Amino acid sequence: MTRILRLMLTAAGPYAPQFRATLRVSLAATAVQTAAYAVFVPLLTALAGDPVDTGRAWLWVAVLAALVATEAALRIREMGFTYDYWHLVTEDARLRLGAKLRSMPQQELNRRAAGDLTTVVGHNVTSAATAISSLAALFVRLITVPLLLGVLVLALDWRLGAVLVLATLAAIPLVRTVQRRSNAGYQGVNTADAEASDRIVEYVQGLPVLKATGQAGADSPRLLPALRHQHEAQSAAARSASIPVAGAQLLVQAAIVALVSAGAALVLDADLSLPLLVAITVTAARFAEPLALASTMTQLFEMAEAALSRVDDVLTVEPLPVRPGGTPPEAFDIRFEDVEFGYRGQSEPTLRGVSFEVPERSMTALVGPSGSGKTTVTKLITRFADPTSGTVLLGGTDVSTVDPDELLRHIAVVFQDVYLFDDTIRANIAMGRPDATEAEIEAAVRAANVHAFIAGLPLGLDTRVGEIGSALSGGERQRISIARAILKDAPVVLLDEPTAALDSESEVVVQEAIEALVAGKTVVVIAHRLSTIVGADQILVIEDGRVAQRGTHTELIADPDGRYARMWAAQERARDWHVPAV
Known part of the structure; x- marks a missing residue:
């Protein structure tokens, strides 16, 4: 009692x-x-x-x-x-x-x-x-x-x-x-x-x-x-x-x-x-x-x-603790220092001794097989979880010392699986910055290549998208999510393979929207299609929870025995794949 x-x-x-x-x-x-x-x-x-x-x-x-x-x-x-x-x-x-x-x-x-x-x-x-x-x-x-x-x-x-x-x-x-x-x-x-x-x-x-x-x-x-x-x-x-x-x-x-x-x-x-x-x-x-x-x-x-x-x-679930001594980051480079992380119930850690640096206003691509730990890296940057050991820093500040809301104010995320709320297109975009003006929303719409298909809708920006965006195509949903990120205008952008599930025509349009989003930002992108990240400033090959290779596309392709070169060759061969005649 x-x-x-x-x-x-x-x-x-x-x-x-x-x-x-x-x-x-x-x-x-x-x-x-x-x-x-x-x-x-x-x-x-x-x-x-x-x-x-x-x-x-x-x-x-x-x-x-x-x-x-x-x-x-x-x-x-x-x-x-x-x-x-x-x-x-x-x-x-x-x-x-x-x-x-x-x-x-x-x-x-x-x-x-x-x-x-x-x-x-x-x-x-x-x-x-x-x-x-x-x-x-x-x-x-x-x-x-x-x-x-x-x-x-x-x-x-x-x-x-x-x-x-x-x-x-x-x-x-x-x-x-x-x-x-x-x-x-x-x-x-x-x-x-x-x-x-x-x-x-x-x-x-x-x-x-x-x-x-x-x-x-x-x-x-x-x-x-x-x-x-x-x-x-x-x-x-x-x-x-x-x-x-x-x-x-x-x-x-x-x-x-x-x-x-x-x-x-x-x-x-x-x-x-x-x-x-x-x-x-x-x-x-x-x-x-x-x-x-x-x-x-x-x-x-x-x-x-x-x-x-x-x-x-x-x-009564305890949130991730905010350790004392932190200040809001003023620079936006990202650094991992000997980071290890394991999910509950797993016998082996997902990340082991991972160290790398993403310079401010540069693009780093993460590639590797499924389950290698790429998405876990982005979760640690956004502090959806804390490392078991090691340190994740944003602008030289340990992210565990920054209030989560303050940290996420500086980060925009575009996921592969877009989630839109059963509301209008305008409302879904404005979630990036609720106090944005109509002109700022319109600018984000144009930068994300959304304006063309919105113009053909009877209610325009006031069109409802349906549950989880079911009234829109995959490419349209993805562009709305990019418009949302553009409107937020955060200095750090995380992209979790945003074009993987799109057809070729949609991929081109979305890729143009992404270019508008990442301009002048610190960008970390998870990529499965290697052709989309050949221009990255740095490519990290994640394998078995470790950084197996790092370098530019040109540097990595030059090593024919390396993991990256083998992945590139496999994707080149896949281009010739076709359904055989019956």
Whole structure:
């Protein structure tokens, strides 16, 4: 229970003080409610007198009414958190998750599936906010009402109070069983929900491939097992605690019967007054209500805890630390000094002892076989990850001492796989610099060779590109991403093979756009088509995580036994490849 409250406070974020105040109001309301039940004793005693003490009875009725009104006012205030802060907690939690995902180390981000994160940011945040706004006060009541009313019954008659204490002690193991089974069950449900969400995202994005391979539809082997697993997990979670829940509720009802029976025997023996028995019975019934509910509500609390735990799991991921002593770079040469880096779970490092320098306003090309570590080099420059050992410097400044946002302000990246948001062309380009003027956007459009095809669109720059840019061709998407980078006008440009997936005609147009982008910049380009980087100031051949060769195209081609010369010869031979006639 302490853990659930801690998770609720974490999820509440900046609204934790208001949340704590709500819990205090709930506790105060319960104390007032207990006092109201205590008033039943003198009220019933006054009513049972012979003659009836009318004045005293009305006095206690007035006290009871005042206490009930006070409790009602406190309960209304208690519900204020739901009305005033539920949406704010939800919004803030999602914003904090977004900020956390932005600062999360790339390795940590990569291990989390898109569907999993979608479930956390969507469903789990909603469940967490609901738990904070609605279940938290109920949580306090389930604990404090039996506790305070139990003390009251013990004070009125210790013998009948002992019956309630024994019933409570007997019910605790059953409630704990419900808690344990529900926790395991709903953790499994959340895992299954995340898997199903991930498979749905995969299904939608891969629908053309699934159709082409005959695996689309209700019986899709990629989607159906995940949905079945989700259904089975939900059913198992619902069934797992049913018997302990029924047992706990039956035990509480039996305790009330035992209390009334014992009280009746004491009244018959003239050892207990009838008004006192009636007051204790009313109080005991209120005592038993939350105790009976506890077994059922425990399932809701465990469901909430599962959601809160998943939100907390993301919020508590430590970002890459910013070491002290750094200043924003003023020069923009890049230097790797004996850098080693390995991905989590790999037995061998991806980069081993890599050292090189990229002079300011020059172009360095990285070539080599797939998996050799080329993309990892760019990830270390952007500080999506930190080296295991060694140093990466930008303008002589260790990038680990620079705030990530400040570092990325100086770097523009153009990826091979372009991601465009389901918005207008203008909005996608303006992401490079949101405060850019219309004239600056237009200039970036022309420099990136985008204006020609935009002119033929009915809405021009206000044309929506579709999900992931699906309404545009590969070359058009790539030019928009280059326009975005041109608009950003960062002094360092990283190109991850931006023309590899394009046809020859698109490649020419995109190459012209790239020339406009890289003019006067410090450029690192990953290349598979060696013909595109023959003019690079420096070519680094990365093989098995090491710099196997370095030099210009002319220097490297002069060594016929070198890796670069062999790659060049293989690509030259591939130009003559053709589909044989059948």
